[in-house]
Amino acid sequence: MLQGMRLTADKEHIAVVLNRPKYAGNIGSAARCAKNMGVERLMVVSDRDYPQEEIRQMSTHLAADVVDSIVYCRDLGEALSGFHYVVGTTARLGLARGPVMSPRDMAEQVVELSRKNDVALLFGPEDTGLTNEDLRYCQSVVSIPTSERFRSLNLSHAVMILCYEISMAEIGVPERFTPKMASSRETEGMYGHIGALLQEIGFLNPENPEYWMMHIRRLFSRMRLSAREVRIIRGICRQLSWYLHHRG
Amino acid sequence: MLQGMRLTADKEHIAVVLNRPKYAGNIGSAARCAKNMGVERLMVVSDRDYPQEEIRQMSTHLAADVVDSIVYCRDLGEALSGFHYVVGTTARLGLARGPVMSPRDMAEQVVELSRKNDVALLFGPEDTGLTNEDLRYCQSVVSIPTSERFRSLNLSHAVMILCYEISMAEIGVPERFTPKMASSRETEGMYGHIGALLQEIGFLNPENPEYWMMHIRRLFSRMRLSAREVRIIRGICRQLSWYLHHRG
Structure with a gap:
């Protein structure tokens, strides 16, 4: 201290x-x-x-x-x-x-x-x-x-x-770098995006879709995502969706 | 203490x-x-x-x-x-x-x-x-x-x-939760998997694929991923690859 x-x-x-x-x-x-x-x-x-x-x-x-x-x-x-x-x-x-x-x-x-x-x-x-x-x-x-x-x-x-x-x-508390985090609205939007995508590719068990989503939420929660990082992740999801629908 | x-x-x-x-x-x-x-x-x-x-x-x-x-x-x-x-x-x-x-x-x-x-x-x-x-x-x-x-x-x-x-x-001093983290071999395998996938769907700029991967690495580094979580993420990548190749 x-x-x-x-x-x-x-x-x-x-x-x-x-x-x-x-x-x-x-x-x-x-x-x-x-x-x-x-x-x-x-x-x-x-x-x-x-x-x-x-x-x-x-x-x-x-x-x-x-x-x-x-x-x-x-x-x-x-x-x-x-x-x-x-x-x-x-x-x-x-x-x-x-x-x-x-x-x-x-x-x-x-x-x-x-x-x-x-x-x-x-x-x-x-x-x-x-x-x-x-x-x-x-x-x-x-x-x-x-x-x-x-x-x-x-x-x-x-x-x-x-x-x-x-x-x-x-x-x-000693002063340290304080990150500016994404808001709950932004992270919830991201989880919605991830969930829809995982559902589409059949990764989530339709009978208990929340099981894997809970693990994913916990993992991202630890990260203290910035608004910018949430945008990157949503960008990946968007690109994946686009690719899934326009390929083949 | x-x-x-x-x-x-x-x-x-x-x-x-x-x-x-x-x-x-x-x-x-x-x-x-x-x-x-x-x-x-x-x-x-x-x-x-x-x-x-x-x-x-x-x-x-x-x-x-x-x-x-x-x-x-x-x-x-x-x-x-x-x-x-x-x-x-x-x-x-x-x-x-x-x-x-x-x-x-x-x-x-x-x-x-x-x-x-x-x-x-x-x-x-x-x-x-x-x-x-x-x-x-x-x-x-x-x-x-x-x-x-x-x-x-x-x-x-x-x-x-x-x-x-x-x-x-x-x-x-309460005992803190100490995670058992994934090894470097496991996380590097995961980054390889993610990189290949993002390349395939055209998310990474082929001229500078490392740019977004650096952001992704930085983001995951903060998380102290467990071995189990690395397996979950690789599972998602595998499922995505499979879906991309077998659909349509």
Whole structure:
């Protein structure tokens, strides 16, 4: 660690995204603790409406501004489309979930990336957490270490730990080259392109096309693709399609 | 951090002590998050009685055992009399409060001390916090860093952060996921395969085929491909070649 090299996160580039929360009170609690840690962007993805009174009771009036500017969205893909880096949270560890990071390692990455990229911290519903399908949007997955005797965290406590770690990590990350990454919209477009092509050539099992696509997503997620690289890959896909249709 | 130096706290020696909490729900939330982090001793100092239903609703049934064994006490001095080390928490920083520690530094101390000493983590009422008089019982004082725009933490969030830091201090540096990477022979074989394919479909400029291949190499180099992933990519190339030659 270099002395005197203090990197601060650009917290305007960091958002807490709650996917289908069950309890309105948890939205308020999340708003409060995010603001405690300097994160003031909150999105809620749901097809429900939530009683504002319950939200405001838990946020307290001091986080009312965060509650007022919550962005509500019906669709997760749409909600995430403007973000360049999506961190998913999970309690369950399974084969399909790949390697997971600790909140501390995540925070180091996010502090760095937030200087040039919009970062979403994504949390699932209180009872079920993020599904494997939700996790496909995530470039990295974080798991908060807990006692084995009681793993299930309250939603706002999970939000608190991630925001707290980001706040702590600001103090000590050495400045490095920060890549400007492709947005979720751009990478999702690329996956659509790759998926269609692999389907066409019969590489994907029609009964479970997601199996190989999951491996491909995981592989590209690690790369932190730039917008330029996404264009190169899509260019290859386009050329392949063209060749397949015009040859012979 | 020395390799192999893992110190575990004796969590039976660590207790969360809530001094005159206002809201019963916060007692339940504190019980829940303490248990999440492996701390199962909770004391409540108050001359009031609290509605058990509200406590249990927030603790969830999974922390009911912690709620059942809460020690209630009327007097703070009496409550703390059996402890060897008392950590006070404060949001306010003032002359009378002396030097304050970060939660992370506190956690390192507490993990070590708890092996031979009973340690209390002491929290004040939601609205006023610990008084200077309360702080006299404390061997050290911790302040959780917050945004200057909103310093007041929910009581259970403060409990969570301290217990989480103790839990993390025990783990020390978490073991990171170390991938088993593909060998150079395997990746070079893959690049040969990709290059031949891109040449065939006319993606590479025949006069300077290395130009795009350099970009592709750079992109894959960042990924630290596993042997398995190299096989997947070569599988896709093979399938493409086959399809190109057998179709039409």
